[in-house]
Amino acid sequence: MLGSDEDVAIKAAQAGAVIVRARYGAALTRFEKSGGDFATSVDIEAENAILDVLRSARPADAVTGEESGRTGADGTAREWLVDPLCGTLNYAVRNMLVAVNVALRTGAKVTVAASADPFTDEVFWTDGTHAYVRRDGVDEPLAPSAESRLVDVNLDPPFPNAPRFQAARLLADPGFVERFRPRVVSTTLAVAWVAAGRRAAYVTDGDLRDSVHFASGIALCQAAGCVVTGIQGQPPHTGSGGLIVAADRQTHAALLTLVDKQFPPDGDAT
Structure with missing residues (x-):
């Protein structure tokens, strides 16, 4: 029986990861979405596996899934945010850089979250206070580090702050090149990697409030002690939006x- 909310989040993320791993390399049916985006049959199957866990363990809670939308009771303060396959395009071309994200928002705050890597069998998770990575049933505290100097820059649309701000321009900035080494993996697994010390930072544009893609990674990084703000240093989900997650204050200040x-x-024209 699943007891704590973090146990539910981990179990749900693992259920989705099992599907993603098992179907890797198989023929995929694509379902077109707006803006050139698409889902696959594996996105839907993995989401169903996650929903089965959540509905069994927490039947009174609401759920918002990337593919199925919002279901469950209205007016509840508890809502699960589910991204069953973050990195669908990567997966569709047989690139293993993907994540399975499950987060619980209670009121205005994400209280537990889990991001599973289906191909390393790791689950990055938080109870809202501490953050860990689970391998082979053993939990290890996450320890952010900027030592690698690797910064993941999300180049996927939408770009609500263009043309004023475009993440791609960071890659050509001499100050960026002098201090950092860019990476573009196109999955929010990279956000969890900042919490784990495998990336120095992560930068993206976009409105990320209640995002099924980013809720888990942001919660992981906050619990691990990373510096987490919008792209202009404001609290997350305010102002111009976007996200800068950095392993330490020096890295955050530089970015x-x-x-x-x-x-x-x-006062200047945009």
Whole structure:
């Protein structure tokens, strides 16, 4: 029997990861979405496996799934946010860089979260206070580190702050090149990697409030002690939006300076 909410999140993420791993390399049916995006039959199957766990363990809670939308009771303060396959395009071309994300938002706060890597059999998870990675049933605390200097920059649309800010321009900035080494993996697994010390930072544009893609990674990084803000240093989900997650304050300050160069001074034309 599943007891704590974090146990439910981990179990649900693992259930989705089992499907993603088992179907890897198989023929996929694609379902077109807006803006050139698409889902596959594996996205849907993995989401159903996750929903089975959540509905069995927490039948009174609401759930918002990337593919199925919102289901469950109205007015509840507890809502699960589910992204069954983050990195669908990677997966469709047989690239293993994907994640399975499950988070519980209670009121305005994400209280537990899990991000599973189907191909390493790791689950990054948080109880809202501490953050861990589970391998072979053993939990190890996550320890952010900027030592690698690797910064993941999300280049996938939408870009609500364009043309003022475009993440791709960071890659050509001499200050970025001098201090950091860019990576583009196109999955929010990279956000969990910041919490785990495998990336120095992560940068993206976008409105990420209640995002099924980002809720887990943001919660992991906050619990691990990373610096987490919007792209202009504001609290997450406010102002211009976007996200800068950094392993330490020095890395965050350096990235914030680079991003600020793209925004015109107050009163200037955009």
